[in-house]
Amino acid sequence: MEAEExxxxxxxxxxxxxxxxxxxxxLEEKVFLLSWQGMNYSQMPSKIKKSxxxxxxxxxxxxxxxxxNLIDKIKTVLDIYxxxxxxxxEEIKNFFNKNHNHxxxxxxxxxxxxxxxxxSQKLVNNSQSELNHxxxxxxxxxxxxxxxxxxxxxxIRRVLEVLNSGSSVVLIGExxxxxxxxxWMICQEAETRLNVKRQPVFLDLNLLHNESQFxxxxxxEIGIPESKDYQLTRNLRNHKILLALDNVGKxxxxxxxxxxxxxxxxxxEGSNAPLKLILAATEPLNNLFNDSQEQxxxxxxxxxxxxxxxxxxxxxxxxxxxxxxxARTSVSFTEEEIIRLIQESGGHPRQLMQLCYRTYSRYxxxxx
Numbered sequence: 001m002e003a004e005e006x007x008x009x010x011x012x013x014x015x016x017x018x019x020x021x022x023x024x025x026x027l028e029e030k031v032f033l034l035s036w037q038g039m040n041y042s043q044m045p046s047k048i049k050k051s052x053x054x055x056x057x058x059x060x061x062x063x064x065x066x067x068x069n070l071i072d073k074i075k076t077v078l079d080i081y082x083x084x085x086x087x088x089x090e091e092i093k094n095f096f097n098k099n100h101n102h103x104x105x106x107x108x109x110x111x112x113x114x115x116x117x118x119x120s121q122k123l124v125n126n127s128q129s130e131l132n133h134x135x136x137x138x139x140x141x142x143x144x145x146x147x148x149x150x151x152x153x154x155x156i157r158r159v160l161e162v163l164n165s166g167s168s169v170v171l172i173g174e175x176x177x178x179x180x181x182x183x184w185m186i187c188q189e190a191e192t193r194l195n196v197k198r199q200p201v202f203l204d205l206n207l208l209h210n211e212s213q214f215x216x217x218x219x220x221e222i223g224i225p226e227s228k229d230y231q232l233t234r235n236l237r238n239h240k241i242l243l244a245l246d247n248v249g250k251x252x253x254x255x256x257x258x259x260x261x262x263x264x265x266x267x268x269e270g271s272n273a274p275l276k277l278i279l280a281a282t283e284p285l286n287n288l289f290n291d292s293q294e295q296x297x298x299x300x301x302x303x304x305x306x307x308x309x310x311x312x313x314x315x316x317x318x319x320x321x322x323x324x325x326x327a328r329t330s331v332s333f334t335e336e337e338i339i340r341l342i343q344e345s346g347g348h349p350r351q352l353m354q355l356c357y358r359t360y361s362r363y364x365x366x367x368x
Contacts, residue, residue, distance in 0.1 A: 140350070166270075170248070
């Protein structure tokens with residue numbers, strides 16, 4: 001099976017099942033064909049540039065993003081759960097071998113000369129296909145890919161310094177300011193930047209509804225038998241954990257008591273403690289946990305966590321972010337648009353991302 005035949009067959013399947021996934025874009029088609037040839041993402045930019053010398057070159061990171069989306073789409077539609085970049089051609093060939101009675105059907109395609117990248121007019125790069133891939137993602141939720149994460153190196157450095165000093169940390173900032181993404185990225189950096197090696201464990205408390213679920217999830221992520229109280233303390237004796245708790249305000253809700261915060265403090269106290277904590281909250285912990293105020297005490301977690309306040313981006317950072325994302329495309333926002341984006345977002349990364357996404361989409365629509 002040749003690359004173009006596989007691509008056309010997959011496109012036909014996508015068309016038949018288009019309610020399940022968005023159809024392939026032109027750049028995804030190019031990445032498909034190059035991946036089929038066994039080409040690495042680092043080799044792709046120059047190859048794609050060669051097919052259209054006047055186009056702005058894509059970065060390796062952007063093509064990785066396109067490749068990941070492409071593989072996710074194929075996995076979803078073809079149910080090839082083990083598909084990745086390394087086994088790309090083999091797994092797709094296996095799919096068609098197993099389903100030869102149905103696919104590939106005979107479909108028209110143009111075979112490109114082996115000496116050059118795709119010459120078919122159908123796949124030639126053009127300004128519209130470049131625009132189809134909006135670089136302002138993800139629109140919601142935390143950023144989990146390092147190459148999509150922007151700024152906050154100062155905050156990461158300070159948090160790691162506090163952790164290396166033996167204390168725990170709470171990130172405090174408004175909703176949508178980027179705490180979840182920062183929390184996730186600190187976990188990734190901690191693996192190489194902590195003085196004492198600790199296993200990063202990330203828990204989003206919005207997904208847990210009571211203390212029983214919390215202890216169950218904690219033990220599962222650490223890889224120890226499900227337990228709590230003294231048995232959990234015993235199971236943690238030979239472990240060093242960096243526990244990141246997102247949306248820690250959930251501990252004020254029904255299903256949680258102060259006991260869990262007292263217990264976490266006990267596990268996190270001391271330089272050699274089994275736990276060190278990184279928490280994300282919308283306000284200082286003494287304000288967040290009203291039971292501490294009522295009793296005239298300090299919140300158990302506030303007593304061991306240094307505060308790191310997460311502020312909105314300034315104008316220079318927002319401009320740099322917009323420039324960074326647009327560098328992967330052929331689009332340039334006008335100065336008037338950039339000023340409006342800065343003013344309307346107020347420096348909130350999530351809001352800026354969403355506004356930029358809509359602005360970019362208008363460019364795409366204008367060419368359709």
